[in-house]
Structure formats: structure tokens, C-alpha cells
Amino acid sequence: MEFFSAFNTVEFLSAFIVLFAVIDPIGIMPIVLSIRDKGKIINPTKAVFFAFGLMFLFFFLGDWILNLFGVDINSFAVAGSIVIFLMALEMVLDIEIFKDSSIAANDATIVPLVFPLLAGAGSFTTLLSLKAEYASINILFALLLNAVVVFIMLSATAFLQRLLGKGGIYFTRKFFGIILLAISVKLFTSNLSYLINQISATAG
Numbered sequence: 001m002e003f004f005s006a007f008n009t010v011e012f013l014s015a016f017i018v019l020f021a022v023i024d025p026i027g028i029m030p031i032v033l034s035i036r037d038k039g040k041i042i043n044p045t046k047a048v049f050f051a052f053g054l055m056f057l058f059f060f061l062g063d064w065i066l067n068l069f070g071v072d073i074n075s076f077a078v079a080g081s082i083v084i085f086l087m088a089l090e091m092v093l094d095i096e097i098f099k100d101s102s103i104a105a106n107d108a109t110i111v112p113l114v115f116p117l118l119a120g121a122g123s124f125t126t127l128l129s130l131k132a133e134y135a136s137i138n139i140l141f142a143l144l145l146n147a148v149v150v151f152i153m154l155s156a157t158a159f160l161q162r163l164l165g166k167g168g169i170y171f172t173r174k175f176f177g178i179i180l181l182a183i184s185v186k187l188f189t190s191n192l193s194y195l196i197n198q199i200s201a202t203a204g
Contacts, residue, residue, distance in 0.1 A: 015130050015142035025150045027180065028117050030173035031091065032157050033164075041109040043132035044154035047109050051118035052147040057128050058119075059139065073128055074191040074198075080121020081188035087112060088184060091177030118150065122187055164181045 032042060040097070064075060088099050130139050134203065 011134045011138035024167040027176045035108045048151045051114045054119040077125045081184045081200035088180035
């Protein structure tokens with residue numbers, strides 16, 4: 001009962017907006033459309049279940065999991081930013097960096113949609129940051145609402161494809177590719193600077 005009493009509308013909305021910006025369901029739509037144009041399968045229900053299942057799991061066990069492998073959240077974020085950077089390059093330069101080596105090469109639900117696009121280093125890092133500021137119930141409800149929004153958007157890709165047309169999809173792919181590049185660079189530099197400062201402080 002005490003858990004639910006900590007619900008706060010302002011915290012809930014703030015957490016929702018922050019997570020929505022990081023997960024960026026609007027920004028990944030050109031990637032989803034591009035994947036489907038290649039004849040690959042994306043299952044919205046499966047994607048939301050695994051992506052937000054991972055985020056809920058990481059919310060409760062994130063610190064423990066990283067400590068188990070001796071990895072701090074900043075190093076994790078730097079590694080994730082490199083993956084996001086490479087995916088953004090694919091969008092901007094029309095090149096293929098990630099090759100399909102799985103048995104189900106026609107299924108793009110888990111990779112790259114679930115990880116690293118939906119449940120990646122950015123969302124994991126954000127969850128741990130929010131956990132230090134807001135009550136858990138507000139973050140969990142914010143995650144749940146984001147899951148609903150992502151499911152609706154993934155289910156509406158065919159409609160968006162008809163609405164935008166090939167020219168619109170091409171433009172949005174390039175535009176959001178540049179946005180993803182900027183996000184990856186920001187994630188990389190901010191966390192790398194923290195690690196360098198930490199090493200300098202230890203050495204000093």
C-alpha cells in the first residue's frame with residue numbers, strides 16, 4: 001500500500017517524457033519502415049514484450065547485473081553509443097554494417113529493434129538515473145505508458161508508410177539518422193568524459 005501511496009502525477013509525467021525522448025518511438029519509425037521494406041518481419045507484440053520486459057528487469061536488477069560483470073553504467077553507455085552510432089551511419093550513408101547471421105535472418109524484431117533501438121544503453125542508463133530521483137511506482141507507470149505508445153506506433157507502420165510515401169520515408173530516415181548520430185555522440189562524450197575524470201581523480 002505504501003508503494004502506491006508514493007504515486008505522484010508530476011513525477012509520472014516527467015518520467016514519461018524523459019523515457020519517451022530516450023526511447024524515441026517517432027525517431028525509430030523510419031528504421032522500422034526501412035526494415036520492412038527489405039522484407040523482414042517485425043512483430044509489434046513480441047517487440048514490446050521483450051523490450052519493455054528487459055527494461056523492467058533492468059530497472060530492478062540493473063545495478064546488480066553490471067556489478068556482477070564488473071561493468072559500470074558509464075562504460076555500458078559508451079559501448080551502447082558506438083552501436084547506435086553505427087546504426088545511424090547505415091541510415092545516413094545507405095550502407096549495410098550489420099549483417100544478418102542468425103537462423104531467422106528475416107526476423108528483425110529482437111535485433112535491431114528490441115536491442116539496441118528500444119531497450120538500449122540510453123534507456124537503461126536513463127532508468128538508473130530516474131531511479132535515483134523519482135519513486136519507483138512513477139517510473140514503472142511511465143514505462144508502461146511508453147510501452148502502449150510504442151505498440152500503437154509499431155502497429156501503425158503500414159498506415160505511416162502510405163501517409164509519407166517513399167520520398168517522405170527517405171527524408172525522415174536521413175533526418176532521424178542525423179539525430180541518432182547526435183544522440184550517440186552526446187551519449188559517448190558525456191560518459192567518456194566522466195570515465196576520464198574518474199581515472200584522473202583516482203590517479204591523482
